[in-house]
Amino acid sequence: MESTLLHEVNPADLRAIIREEIRDHLKPTPEVKLIPKNKAAKLLKKTVQTLDTWHKAGILKKKYLGGRVFYLESDIQRLEVK
Secondary structure, eight states, X not given: OOOOOOOSOOHHHHHHHHHXXXXXXXXXXXXXXXXXXXXXXXXXXXXXXXXXXXXXXXXXXXXXXXXXXXXXXXXXXXXXXX
């Protein structure tokens, strides 16, 4: 983390600096789409067991949400091309 010393900064300038920093940290991130395990298997024309094997091999990373398994849409698209 960077540190900056402020000397003789007026309140208006300090507010502007803080606003700019907050705005930079709140920039929207790209939307992440999750695909359920069964749908991912259908898209890839593979079994869910194959997806589990690929996860163990580091080919495909699982995401857990509410006890269910999902995959990133971008990862599925990457594998569809191969």
